[in-house]
């Protein structure tokens with residue numbers, strides 16, 4: 001019962017308060033003593049968010065009048081259905097732990113709806129349904145095949161991608177890990193407990209989606225030159241840059257996330273200077289040879305692992321992110337040496353945060369030009385877009401398990 005209560009608090013934090021599931025989880029599960037219960041609460045909330053429109057369609061099929069979208073009874077039913085249909089809980093256990101959450105409320109209604117659905121053998125559709133507003137927006141921006149690919153991609157958590165410290169040892173690590181490499185320095189494995197995999201203790205690799213590894217690849221080999229990793233924590237790209245031979249300054253405003261970056265450096269034996277700073281007012285003492293700006297964004301590109309973004313990244317938030325991104329990119333442009341490169345990346349599927357920011361930057365910064373990637377920098381199945389940018393959409397490299405949504409642009413300063 002307590003874990004269901006915690007799951008309810010978590011769903012409320014995401015759906016009503018617009019918080020990220022990961023950020024809300026520690027507080028929502030704080031009262032639970034057992035780790036199992038904490039995991040169960042997060043799993044229930046995560047599964048509800050993964051298939052929310054499908055649970056709602058089932059609930060609506062069993063009620064004469066649709067329950068209000070934000071009614072507690074609807075959320076409790078979503079949770080009971082997620083437990084039965086996705087997490088393998090027997091129906092009687094799912095409903096008997098759900099009903100006490102409605103003390104003093106419409107328990108009979110919940111029992112009736114759940115009973116009807118169980119008796120009728122309710123199942124989830126093979127392909128999940130995306131929230132309407134997101135499907136409409138992505139259909140308008142990218143077309144129906146991308147919406148269909150995104151829906152298919154949310155059905156299950158994605159595979160585990162690792163970035164290797166020693167790119168030259170890719171084949172050996174792919175063999176040791178029982179995985180497949182889609183690019184030098186990358187191995188894709190089945191999902192597993194990360195700490196149990198060979199090479200974790202020695203810091204031979206770190207977890208990073210293949211699309212997220214592209215921005216640092218576009219920075220090339222550092223050969224001891226100075227690079228700024230702006231908005232760097234928890235450091236996936238800092239590690240990559242350090243492994244590629246850059247002398248890295250990693251700046252982020254979140255101290256706790258920078259502490260994770262330092263842990264990651266310690267585990268991998270790589271080095272970088274970690275600096276707490278706000279990209280909107282921090283400034284370096286001297287210009288850099290290259291800058292990577294992995295800007296804060298709506299994060300809609302990581303919807304496969306964080307389906308809560310689909311319910312939080314509303315258009316005003318996307319517009320606000322785009323303003324911050326443009327401001328950060330403009331500041332970073334002033335810190336590049338002549339001839340240096342500036343890579344801009346966001347894990348967003350919104351053109352307002354990607355193509356539009358990059359195009360506006362080029363218009364206002366005539367000293368910069370797009371430098372398209374080489375095909376060797378990209379996995380088979382991802383090609384540079386017409387303008388020379390990289391746009392990774394749902395459906396890209398779908399066969400080996402897909403990739404997160406990303407936008408990446410490389411600019412060279414004249």
Ligand SMILES: C[S@@+](CC[C@H](N)C(=O)[O-])C[C@H]1O[C@@H](n2cnc3c(N)ncnc32)[C@H](O)[C@@H]1O
Nearest residue numbers: 231232233234235236237253254278279294296
């Ligand atoms: C997309 S994440 C970075 C991921 C990171 N580059 C990596 O590869 O692990 C964006 C980061 O921007 C940071 N951030 C947000 N606003 C910031 C600001 N105004 N100044 C500096 N960092 C900021 C967040 O703390 C977050 O760590």
